[in-house]
Amino acid sequence: MKSREIYYLELEVGYRKFYPKKKTQQPYVTAKQWCVSRYCDPQEIMIKDGKSVASLKDRLFAKTYKGQTQIKVNKVLSHKVIGHTMLMD
Numbered sequence: 001m002k003s004r005e006i007y008y009l010e011l012e013v014g015y016r017k018f019y020p021k022k023k024t025q026q027p028y029v030t031a032k033q034w035c036v037s038r039y040c041d042p043q044e045i046m047i048k049d050g051k052s053v054a055s056l057k058d059r060l061f062a063k064t065y066k067g068q069t070q071i072k073v074n075k076v077l078s079h080k081v082i083g084h085t086m087l088m089d
Contacts (some may be wrong), residue, residue, distance in 0.1 A: 001019065001080060002055075002083065003084040003085045003086070003087075004038050004085045005031050005038070005083070005084055005085075006036065006037070006038055006046050006081070006082055006083040006084065006085060007036070007037055007038070007039075007040055007079045007080065007081060008034065008035075008036055008074070008079070008080045008082045008083065009034065009036070009037060009076055009077075009078070009080075010032060010033075010034055010039070010075060010078045010079075011032070011033050011034070011035055011042070011045075011056075011074075011076055011078045012030055012031075012032060012074040012075050012076075013030065013031050013033045013056060013071060013072070013073055013074065014028040014029065014030050014034075014068075014073075014074050015028065015029060015031065015060050015061075015069065015070060015071045015072075016028045016070050017065070017067055017068070018060070018067055018068040018069070018070070019067055020067060020068065028072075030074065030082075031060065032077065033056055033059065033060070034058070035052045035055065035056065036052070036082070037049050037052045040076060040079050041076075042056040042058070042073040042074065042075060042076060045073050046072065046073055050051045053071060057069060057071055057073055064084060066071070075085045076085055
């Protein structure tokens with residue numbers, strides 16, 4: 001029985017907005033954000049961890065923004081083990 005580690009991550013995130021009425025798309029803007037996840041790889045965070053991506057989206061975009069959004073995790077700047085999962089994989 002093996003439990004997985006939970007990480008506190010500092011990420012470099014790229015995001016941009018799309019304005020459908022103007023039909024314009026902004027260039028990617030990079031920002032440093034934090035995240036708590038079971039995964040350390042940027043691709044695994046994007047594919048498997050929907051809660052973390054939703055949390056990033058809530059912090060980067062206003063609550064009233066109605067346009068399309070794009071978020072991508074560029075790289076993990078640092079990670080720290082903060083715990084272990086209770087469920088055994």
